[in-house]
Amino acid sequence: MAPGIPAALERPHFIGIGGAGMSGIAKILAQRGAKVAGSDARESATADALRALGATVHIGHAAGHLADDATSVVVSSAIRADNPELVRAAELDIPVVHRSDALASLMDGLRSIAVAGTHGKTTTTSMLAVALSELALDPSYAIGGDLEGPGTNATHGDGDIFVAEADESDRSFQKYAPEVAIVLNVELDHHANYASMDEIYESFETFVGKVVPGGTLVVAADQPGAVELTRRVRERSSVRVVTYGESEGADVRVHKVTPRGLTSEVTVVLNGKFLTFTVSVPGRHYAHNAVAALAAGVALGVPAHNLASAIGTYTGVKRRLQLKGEAAGVQVIDSYAHHPTEMAADLEAMRGAASESRLLVVFQPHLFSRTQELGTEMGQALALADASLVLDIYPAREDPLPGVTSALIIDAAKAAGADVTAVHDKAAVPAAVAGMAKPGDLVLTMGAGDVTDLGPQILDHLSS
Template sequence: MSALARWFKHNGKAVSGYDRTETDLTRSLQSEGIAIHFQDDLEHIAEAVKLSTEGVLVVYTPAIPSNHKGLNWFRANQYPLMKRSEVLGLITQNMKNVAVAGTHGKTTTSSMIVHLLKTAGIDCTGFLGGISANYNTNMILNDSEDSIAVIEADEFDRSFLTLHPDIAVVTATDADHLDIYGDKEALKDSFRQFVDQINDGGHLFVKHDLKEDFTPSDKIRKTGYGLAQGAIKSTNLRIEDAAFVFDYSGSQTIEGVRLNVPGYHNVENMLAAMSVCSQLGADAESLKTGVSTYKGVKRRFEFIHKSADVVYIDDYAHHPVEIEMFLKSVRDLFPTKKVTAVFQPHLFTRTRDFAEGFSESLSLADEVILLDIYPARELPIEGVSSALLLKDIRTEKKTISTKENLISQINNWKPEVLVTIGAGDIDKLVEPIKNSLL
């Protein structure tokens, strides 16, 4: 949403809007001249917008709750309304575009593609779902009309079905958003529809173990990639000074690629990104340089503090598979240190649907602190709370904490490697935790 806000502002439009909570991102938007309010109250809607529907477009995310006063007022007064994904489709329909889809990995992979293209001198526009650490924004602006659009394609509410990519990446199709889809097969069907919308002559890069799930038309090329298997893979993978070093093996071999953003899942994401950019004209040397200078995405395996006494990493993971990949990578980076995980579950439905998986993946930590569930758009569900996860976590040292007591709880446990995990408002605690550790 904020990337679109920036795009419209860049193109001379007056932009205003609502968000539930104030964050560093909303403050950045305000400093750029975008009016934002945080109370769902009609009096905060811009007067110029209230005067007439003419020349006004209301863009909304399906994450907005159905009882939202502002959104319902716009509907009742017949304002033009479009979902975020529909607007993305409109903006990019006449551009050569790359769409990255997946239940996890899409933000990181799309940001990687943008950075590798920029490093290779290939003009692109990037609509990202997170803040690129290289560019400190989620909206990468193009230099020319012939730029390539790189789009994070969101499966929530089937949003990505508004897109018709020339190149598509599918990173994962693990069960998620079951409040929307009902079951995993319905979600996979939606991904198949997305793949079927790739333009003739296009290319699908798909994680190797998902390759057989997709049978696009014979006018579409399909290539599988994976950490150690597939037409595109890494070889000679090792950890050197907290970096992951590997040889890229695909249509060409590129030796000694150094990725300074750790995580086995990030190596896999980078394989896909390198393959896309190679097809778009990036040469081996620029790819190698791009990978080594890639700094990641805010809240994706982000090192907040690193010293001999304590390491603090923050991550956006909010699905059991993501948490498992993240914690396994942390363990391999710091094999002799105690790992303390703080997790804020996101959504009551997701906590209910994947309770067993959350407990299993969090058991990889030595110590676990759970916060209350972040509800986002949802109302509470009877019997669903963080206690549902706590009882099945095998780690002996585990507890539930309030946000108010979290820092004292962390200090009492004296962490060696501390990780905060979640997609809610846990990011507001990062700076206070960092200051406490220091």
């Protein structure tokens, strides 16, 4: 089937078109036949991929990039009011559409699965997209990272299923009306937008309240925040709830997770029967993501045995424990983890995958607000590594906060007994790591910012 294009999105202009969320929507619109244009701060492989689909991509932001006949300007919450293209849109009286509204319109008329949670969204969404594609269901999907197989974060499929990563950070996930909602975890994060856990619970309750009549909430049975959300939902909503996890009462119970090097074997109990399948990424948290994907697909009517086998074909997402290469006997792996829970999970996964190796970490904190609130926990997570280099905070969309620096993390790490060193010059990291690493070691570059660029540079230094 080929859903139509809303009039407002026939000739859209995306500000920040190269971003993970924005580019996915732009790609799907281009594939559906829209005349897509936009701008981004720099050239990238994403910009080239969009051009290959027929989109016009300008580099830099300028009022002149916005065509007079644009039917809308699409923005994310990161776009500031003084952006020249946004100012020009107001002058031309061109409607401004938030990214979440654009994505919601793409999902209209399709059976949608929306994946939410403080962490794990990209992996779980990707597992579903890969598995449903493997089963020839030809889903559409929009993901916050590029799949290693297809190499893209979004596509328009001819099937009737749409799988989307649902962003809770700015409450935009409240715009969707899925048939199946997944909530992986509920934790305090996104401190610029949420002042308390109560606000976060209220936001997730609103998201769950948008599930279509007869739809399903798939929710973690082990994570405390998700358990509290489940209690609230069951009190106030008639939505069907399916829990998953290791808890005895879980509807889809994780019986066993067996590490197999950089993969895992997972056994679940579903409808009273045991089902075993492979997850091609290491770590218990990724195994749980796979079980969430399994439960959601079954809720949509996909046979469990077929879906479990198809999930085994998933090979990963860029930046989610992605092996960048090996040199001088040292493996370099990249992790997007930037919240303490994610950091600890990935570090524990690496420990489980290679228990005889030293684990060296290059960590770049992400956002001043997150560091202010969670810096102590980040430092404590780094104690799981044998040694860590900590970079300055990657600001992303934020301005600096007085007194908030990487020192908050470093002090906490040292208090927890960690071997940690501050590095203020990112360019010095590759040589420093090459000097530290020995054959058999694992090096993990970790964070949501441009620390990912260091992996190839570290490998070059190790090779020289």
